[in-house]
Amino acid sequence: MRTGQCMCGAVKYRAETENKVSVCYCKMCQRWASGVFMGAMATDFEVTEGEEHLGVVKSSDWAERGFCKACGSNLFYRVPGQYMAVAFGSLDDTTGLSPRIQFYVDKRPEGFELAAKTKEMTEAECIAFFAPEEAGDGGPA
Amino acid sequence: MKTGRCLCGAVRFEADAVPDTFIICHCEMCRRWQGSAVLGVVVPDEGLRWSGTERVAERQTTSWAKRAWCRDCGTGVYLKSTLDEGKDGEATEIPLGIFDDASGFRPSDEIWIDHKPDSYAFVDMGQALHTRAECIETMPYFTTYGSLEQERER
Incomplete structure (x- = not known):
């Protein structure tokens, strides 16, 4: 069980996480998370403090993103109903976590690159795998 | 001229004279704010125009800087020194990802490198690495840096 919180401490949570960090470079994740979203796959997520400060935005047909309304973290x-990834940076302890897969790799801005060698999927591969009926700039974390 | 917007499009900017470099910050505040690290482009305020500012929330997050995000979607839209307000050469740090076209940039500096979690690392693309101590000693903005605990006492 890991715990996490936003930058200002208003929202705190706990969750069971896998050691796998998923990395996404789709344009929605780029905008929302300063160029790249890194998330630790999680279950049994529970807000333990500050539920009133939690903002949830429906960011595509299938996904929602949670943030702190008091600091924007x-x-x-x-x-919903399928899976969740908590933001890597919001975890209090990241020991043992490592990137295992990178999504939308062909959309990564050229100015940075992770040193880790991981499984990779392009935008086309992601869409074909996760949402074959859909097109657009959303993607799984 | 470069353009950008938050995830939902409520907050937008246009900017002239955008440099082709960005800074990577691994301090705990940036890490919690933007999910891994803040990749920020420092844009001169002269030639920077925002729209949708009524949807922007700001917070003074250290004694020297404020951060801003879109109220509707939570996208971080800028970080700005409050020590510089009203002075010549004022600038705004804008996250790389909200630029509509994030290509053509390269990292100039990677700061608070000793606070980066071990889980991942960015490839060397010529960026200069600076520890927290080096930042505080050599960069005046950081001399009053506080920890997360200090931020919450505010």
Whole structure:
């Protein structure tokens, strides 16, 4: 069980996380998370403090993003009923976590690159795998 | 001229004279704010125009800077020194990802490198690395940096 909180401490949560960090470069994640979204896959997510400060935005047909309304911190990405990833940076302890997969790799801005060698999926591969009927600039975390 | 917007499009900017470099910051505040690190382009205020500012929320997050985000979608839209207000050469740090076209940039500096979690690292693309101590000693803006605990006491 790991805990996490936003930058200002208004919203705190706990969740069970896998050690796998998923990385996404789709344009929505780029905008929302300063160029790249890194999320630790999580279950049993529970807000333990500051529920009233939690903002949730429906960011695509299938996904929602949670943030703190008091400081704007990224907290999670989730596909309701399917899966959730808590923002890597919001975790209090990131020991043992490492990037395992990078989504929308062909959309990564050229100005930075992760040193880790991971599984990779392009935009086309992501859309074909996760939402074959859809097109557009959304993507799983 | 470069343009950008938040995730939902409520907050937008146009900017002239945008440099082709960005700074990577690994301090705890930036890490919690933007999910991993803040990749920021420092844009001169002269030639920077925002729209949708009524949807922007600001917060003084240290004694020397404020951060701003879109109220509707939570996208971080800028970080700005409050020590510089009203002075010549005032600038705004804008996250790389909200630029409509984030290509053509390269990292100039990676700061608070000793606070970066071990989980990941950015490839060396010529950026200069600076520890927290080096930042505080050499960059005047940071001499009053506070920890997360200090921020919450405010």
